[in-house]
Amino acid sequence: MASLLDVIKTAGMDAVGATNPVTVMYGEVITVNPLSVMVDQRFTLTADFLMVPESMTLFEMDLNHVHPYTDNGSVRSTSEALAEKIVIRPGLKTGDKVLMLRVQGGQKFVILDKVVTA
Numbered sequence: 001m002a003s004l005l006d007v008i009k010t011a012g013m014d015a016v017g018a019t020n021p022v023t024v025m026y027g028e029v030i031t032v033n034p035l036s037v038m039v040d041q042r043f044t045l046t047a048d049f050l051m052v053p054e055s056m057t058l059f060e061m062d063l064n065h066v067h068p069y070t071d072n073g074s075v076r077s078t079s080e081a082l083a084e085k086i087v088i089r090p091g092l093k094t095g096d097k098v099l100m101l102r103v104q105g106g107q108k109f110v111i112l113d114k115v116v117t118a
Helices: 004-018
Strands: 023-031 036-039 043-046 059-061 068-071 074-077 086-089 097-102 109-114
Touching: 023 109, 036 097, 036 109
Parallel strands: none
Antiparallel strands: 023 036, 023 097, 036 043, 059 086, 068 074, 097 109
């Protein structure tokens, strides 16, 4: 006969198992705008089901600038420097392999990072 403690442990483990705890999954970016990801070649998730951290988004900086300076008493300006934007983070692209977590309950998926080969 099982003790009360064993019954409580079993019930707790069954409750956790029934709620779909966090699961690690792999996916591939199918489209970027709007975002969609194919998961384990089984199903496709749309943007409504995906949570994308800031580290996985495009971030560019415009460093185009002009500096005034004084030369022999006259004020002059340098020519434009760095006319093109600099990409700090490239963001997600079609074909990227991603590592994801399925949030408890299975309704949302967090994209953790890109998966690259060494």
